[in-house]
Structures are given as C-alpha cells and as structure tokens.
C-alpha cells in the first residue's frame with residue numbers, strides 16, 4: 001500500500017467524529033435463505049446476502065467485509081441460484097441486474113440470474129453483489145455468540161443491532177420516554193432521540209430489555225407456579241429481569257434497506273398476552289426469526305405497561321395521571337413503527353397488528369380506538385377473550401379506590417411518588433384477591449382484572465356499541481380461536497390435572513368458578529348445550545366439559561365479535577385453530593397426553609418457536625411440527641402480504657355475515673366450512689346471558705396473596721348486580 005494512502009486513511013480516522021466513522025450505517029442487504037424451520041437443515045444449507053445497493057467491485061468487497069463476510073464465489077452459483085430465484089418470487093420482484101462475485105485476480109466477475117451464468121465486467125461498474133452469510137444460526141435461548149454488529153440510521157440516531165443467520169435483529173429499542181419517576185402512571189410521552197448516547201455513537205439494541213413489572217409467582221387462575229422459561233408461551237420464569245423502564249420493542253428483519261428504498265416489506269406487530277399483568281415481548285416463544293423469513297416480513301414485538309402500572313387511573317382527571325396507559329403505550333409503539341420502520345426495511349403503509357389472549361383483546365381495542373389514524377392496515381385477533389366487554393368505569397373507579405386503600409394512599413399521586421415498584425406489585429396481588437369478594441359476579445373479569453376500560457377519552461364506548469355503529473377500523477381482519485381453548489384448565493388445576501374428570505367435579509367447577517350455582521343448573525337443564533344431566537353416568541366427562549367451557553369462555557365470544565365486525569367490513573375471516581399439540585409441547589399448556597388445541601396452542605407453531613424451547617428436533621419432526629409450522633407461517637405471511645387468507649393457491653372464504661358464517665378449520669387438511677361451529681349453542685348461551693357475565697374469581701395460589709388478615713376467601717354464592 002502507498003504510504004500517502006495509508007496516511008490519508010489514518011488521518012481520516014483520527015479526524016472523523018468518534019463513532020460515526022467506526023459505525024457507519026451498514027450496507028443494505030437481503031438475507032437469502034430457504035428457511036424450512038428445521039434447525040439441522042437450515043444450519044447446514046447455504047445462505048447468502050444480496051447487497052441491495054450498486055457498488056464497484058472494490059466497494060462491494062469492502063461492503064461484504066463490513067458485514068463480516070466476503071464476496072460469494074463462482075463455485076457458489078449452484079447454491080445461490082435457487083435462493084435468488086426464490087427471493088425473486090417472494091418479493092414479486094425482478095432480478096435482471098448482474099451481481100458481483102469474487103474475481104480471479106485480473107478480471108472482475110459478475111453473475112446474471114436470468115441466464116444463470118458468470119461473466120467478466122469492468123471493475124468500476126456499479127452493480128449489486130452477493131456476499132457469503134456465515135452468521136450463526138440460533139437454536140436455543142441464547143443469541144449467537146459471535147458479534148455480527150450492524151448499524152442503522154434513523155431520525156432518532158444511529159442504532160446498533162446484530163445479525164444471525166436468518167435476520168437482522170434489534171432488541172430493546174425505546175419507543176417512549178421511560179415511564180419512571182415523574183412519568184409513572186402518566187400517559188406515555190414521545191421520545192425524540194435515543195437516550196444515553198455520546199454524540200455520534202450508536203444506541204445499543206443488541207440485548208432484550210427487562211419485562212414490565214410482573215410479580216412471581218404469577219398469581220393467576222390459569223397458571224401454576226415455578227414455571228420454567230419455556231413452560232408456556234407467555235409465562236416467564238422468575239429470573240427474567242423486570243423494570244418499570246420497559247417501553248421497548250424488538251425488530252427482526254430479513255433486509256436492511258438502502259436509502260429511499262422502494263422495496264419495503266410488510267410489517268407485523270406482535271402484542272403479547274398474559275392477562276394484562278404478565279408476559280413480555282422477549283419470551284422465547286415470540287422470537288421472530290422464523291416468522292420473518294419464509295415469505296419475508298418485518299416482525300416487531302412490543303412491551304407495554306402491565307397491571308396496576310398500566311391501568312390505574314384517576315377518572316376525575318384532577319392530576320396528571322393517565323388512563324388506559326397500557327393501550328396508549330401500544331398506540332405509541334405503533335406510532336414509532338409508522339415513523340421509523342422504513343429504516344429497517346418495513347413498509348409503514350402495510351402494518352398488520354396481531355395479538356393473542358389479552359393481546360387479542362388489545363387488538364380489538366385498537367380496532368376501535370384507531371379508526372382514522374391508520375396506524376395499521378390489517379388486524380388479527382387471536383383468542384381475544386371478549387366475554388364481558390370493556391371494563392365499566394365504575395368498576396375501574398372501584399378497583400382504583402381499593403388499590404389506594406391497600407396502598408394506604410389518598411390519591412394516585414401518593415402511589416406515584418411514594419411507593420416502590422415492589423409495593424405496587426404487592427398491592428396489586430392483594431387487590432386481585434380482594435376484588436373477588438367485593439364485586440358482584442361478572443363485573444370483574446378475573447382472568448383480566450385490569451383491562452381496557454371506558455375512560456370516555458381513549459375508549460368512549462363498549463366494543464359492541466362501536467362495532468354496531470361502524471365506528472371502527474374496517475381493514476382485513478382475522479378472528480381466530482383454538483378448538484379446545486379451555487383445556488388449559490386441565491393443566492392449571494391440581495384436581496383436574498392429568499386424570500379423567502367426573503361429572504360432579506365438573507359441575508362443582510362450573511358452579512364455583514364460572515357460572516354460579518343457578519346458571520350451572522340452567523346449563524344442565526339445557527341439554528342442547530352439550531353438558532347435561534345425561535353425562536352423570538359417564539366416568540370421564542372431560543371432552544364435553546372442555547367443549548362447554550371453551551364455548552363459554554372464548555369461542556362464542558369470538559364468533560360473535562366476528563359477526564359484529566363483518567356487518568360493516570366484508571374482509572373478515574374466522575379461523576378455528578384445530579391443531580392439537582402433542583404432550584411434549586402441549587403438555588405445558590394443556591396437561592398430559594391430550595392432543596388438545598388449548599388456549600395459546602397456536603403460538604409455538606405460528607412463531608416456529610418450539611425450536612427455541614429446548615425441545616428436540618427429532619421429537620418435533622416426528623409429530624409433523626415443522627410441516628404445521630411452515631403451513632401456518634405461510635398462511636399468516638400470505639395474509640400479511642396480500643390481505644387474503646390463502647395457501648398453495650387455495651383461497652379460503654371470508655366469513656360473510658351471520659347468515660353464512662364460513663369458518664376455516666386450520667389443521668393438517670384445512671377446509672372452510674359454512675355455518676360456523678356450534679352456532680346454535682352460542683345463540684342459546686346469548687339468550688341465557690351466559691358468556692357475557694362469566695364469573696372468573698381469582699384463585700389464590702395458597703400463599704402470599706391471600707394470607708393477609710381480613711382478606712378471607714370468597715363466600716359463594718354472590719349476588720349479581722346490574723351493569724351500567
């Protein structure tokens with residue numbers, strides 16, 4: 001190398017501002033990979049990076065080098081040619097341009113896809129290029145150990161992420177000011193630039209941030225204690241760090257775009273479940289690498305405030321305490337996506353929101369509260385548990401008062417200024433157990449004691465009213481539920497777990513935990529509901545019991561929600577998730593040996609994420625898991641790209657109103673059937689006022705929550721009071 005050149009280079013490094021020279025924006029690329037989801041196959045099959053910008057041969061080689069790679073070589077042609085062709089099909093694009101490969105000494109070599117050959121090209125011509133892709137493939141919980149850092153420029157500053165074999169990842173990006181100190185309990189505030197950076201240096205988004213505060217063990221009727229990280233999709237283990245500083249999101253993208261790129265990918269934004277008081281975006285079942293890389297998508301997953309910190313509200317509006325903070329966090333995250341996702345290859349005009357369980361009801365609230373702003377263009381509501389509408393204002397006010405009482409505070413400013421996070425979580429636990437004594441049946445939903453409430457500001461009316469009047473966002477929408485939602489109770493209740501349920505146990509459960517005695521009697525006296533006195537002689541009533549509780553708790557409310565939606569919006573599909581899980585995956589959710597499609601059963605398949613849960617690949621392959629996950633990811637990706645529900649050239653029918661009710665049964669031989677699923681039962685339950693007033697008492701787990709003097713367990717039966 002010439003001495004002068006070297007000096008210029010050194011001088012250049014010395015003079016440029018620290019950071020920006022070291023960390024320039026990474027070259028734009030697209031990952032070329034055939035993601036069959038099977039770790040051993042993906043790990044050992046070839047993968048390349050397509051550089052999306054035009055370079056001279058020299059600068060192309062340097063760009064590959066920046067990414068920790070080198071130019072692909074002529075002998076790679078048989079390996080990258082099919083990947084390029086696939087990429088082209090996936091993007092409906094054209095790849096007629098030549099691409100640099102590594103040269104052989106004197107000449108510079110390029111490859112052309114249309115005629116599948118290599119040829120020599122003037123080295124100074126500016127064309128695209130192919131680099132190797134040697135980034136590590138992640139199989140388990142831990143991210144790759146080798147650091148393949150990448151840098152993206154946003155209007156909030158430079159941000160540092162990393163590459164794995166499938167995607168570019170950015171973990172823990174702040175989307176709002178931390179809701180701590182003065183901002184605790186306030187509505188979220190916009191963040192203008194990434195915090196805590198020296199001028200010119202990159203914001204570090206290589207590690208997940210803490211979960212929003214949740215208390216361990218998780219105190220819920222639907223969980224057991226001592227969950228391991230992978231035990232269920234939405235329950236973390238106690239080792240996950242928690243912090244009030246938790247308004248972060250994660251991005252998994254198979255491309256980094258060039259400036260002003262016209263080729264952006266559609267985006268999906270995941271809103272996790274967890275009854276609005278546990279869960280988090282960074283749990284292993286939600287890792288987005290697989291979902292992002294069959295038909296390419298940008299996957300975003302978001303945190304939002306949970307429990308008391310996400311919902312306590314001063315309805316007098318006297319102070320600067322917010323309301324529905326959790327829902328506003330979600331809106332702010334969507335706002336951030338709208339503004340910045342372009343920098344990560346996502347198209348802000350094509351954003352699909354999806355969420356499961358309380359995340360599903362969050363999607364429902366966004367459909368209703370964001371009718372005009374257009375922060376999303378499609379929606380997927382999974383097991384949205386909509387049985388009792390949004391929280392009534394007087395219930396919210398009472399919950400807040402009870403919380404203040406438990407906290408020994410006169411107002412929320414005291415909670416805000418003079419209570420620790422740990423104390424708040426403790427009062428929250430006490431509140432959940434106390435609420436069951438205080439509220440008449442049906443007024444507090446005990447699976448989601450805190451949930452979107454009518455604050456006459458963000459949420460002005462119940463979803464039934466909004467949907468009936470057409471005041472909601474009418475975009476292509478999927479409404480899904482699992483075939484045996486309530487089977488999860490088989491896992492979480494010791495009495496019911498892993499053994500046949502007899503008639504009297506089932507009846508006791510219904511009376512105590514779901515319906516109360518009187519309405520349980522009505523159910524038994526209404527034979528067509530399928531759980532009736534004829535079962536008394538059966539030794540095992542598990543199946544009819546699961547069916548009834550599923551209808552009550554999830555399926556009928558989903559059917560009815562879909563029915564409301566498609567009065568004003570023809571682009572509604574209803575999907576019954578019928579894929580039962582084998583014991584070694586589903587046992588975590590559904591109990592032993594059941595092959596049931598319980599609540600949350602779709603998640604490890606939809607994210608192709610069983611891989612990350614320490615389940616052996618051969619076990620997964622033996623139960624057709626990979627095929628099911630490929631089909632499911634493809635179905636979702638097609639919807640996200642095209643706004644239609646299709647796979648392998650088969651298009652499934654829209655729901656098409658309550659008179660038609662097409663339902664797609666999603667299993668190994670998917671088919672759309674007319675007439676819905678047990679619709680008559682839903683109608684009957686509606687007449688009997690069953691599922692809109694379900695009684696979900698908080699079930700104490702024996703310690704902590706219920707041990708304080710004065711908080712004795714529920715006295716049953718309780719008198720139902722009227723709704724407002």
Ligand SMILES: *[C@@H]1O[C@H](CO)[C@@H](O)[C@H](O)[C@H]1NC(C)=O
Pocket residue numbers: 077078081116
């Ligand atoms: C493209 O060329 C490579 C190497 O010459 C060859 O192995 C491969 O089969 C060709 N692909 C097609 C589709 O012709």
Ligand SMILES: *[C@@H]1O[C@H](CO)[C@@H](O)[C@H](O)[C@H]1NC(C)=O
Pocket residue numbers: 418
């Ligand atoms: C906070 O509360 C404690 C006891 O509840 C009290 O002693 C203390 O003075 C309070 N501090 C402030 C700043 O209000």
Ligand SMILES: *[C@@H]1O[C@H](CO)[C@@H](O)[C@H](O)[C@H]1NC(C)=O
Pocket residue numbers: 493494495496505508509510512699
């Ligand atoms: C499990 O269900 C049975 C039957 O209803 C009930 O008696 C028991 O209290 C439940 N267990 C727990 C921990 O809630």
Ligand SMILES: *[C@@H]1O[C@H](CO)[C@@H](O)[C@H](O)[C@H]1NC(C)=O
Pocket residue numbers: 527528529530531532533534535544
């Ligand atoms: C009573 O329930 C059983 C079990 O679900 C069902 O097979 C039967 O048809 C029901 N009886 C009537 C009269 O519907």
Ligand SMILES: *[C@@H]1O[C@H](CO)[C@@H](O)[C@H](O)[C@H]1NC(C)=O
Pocket residue numbers: 498587592593
């Ligand atoms: C599941 O059930 C089978 C028999 O039905 C039993 O052998 C096995 O130990 C059970 N596994 C668990 C985890 O309960």
Ligand SMILES: *[C@@H]1O[C@H](CO)[C@@H](O)[C@H](O)[C@H]1NC(C)=O
Pocket residue numbers: 614
């Ligand atoms: C993963 O599974 C293996 C074998 O099943 C077991 O030995 C190991 O402890 C598990 N690792 C984790 C982190 O659970």
Ligand SMILES: *[C@@H]1O[C@H](CO)[C@@H](O)[C@H](O)[C@H]1NC(C)=O
Pocket residue numbers: 627631647648668670
């Ligand atoms: C779609 O086609 C693929 C490849 O032929 C096949 O493996 C898969 O099972 C099909 N999926 C469905 C739902 O038909």
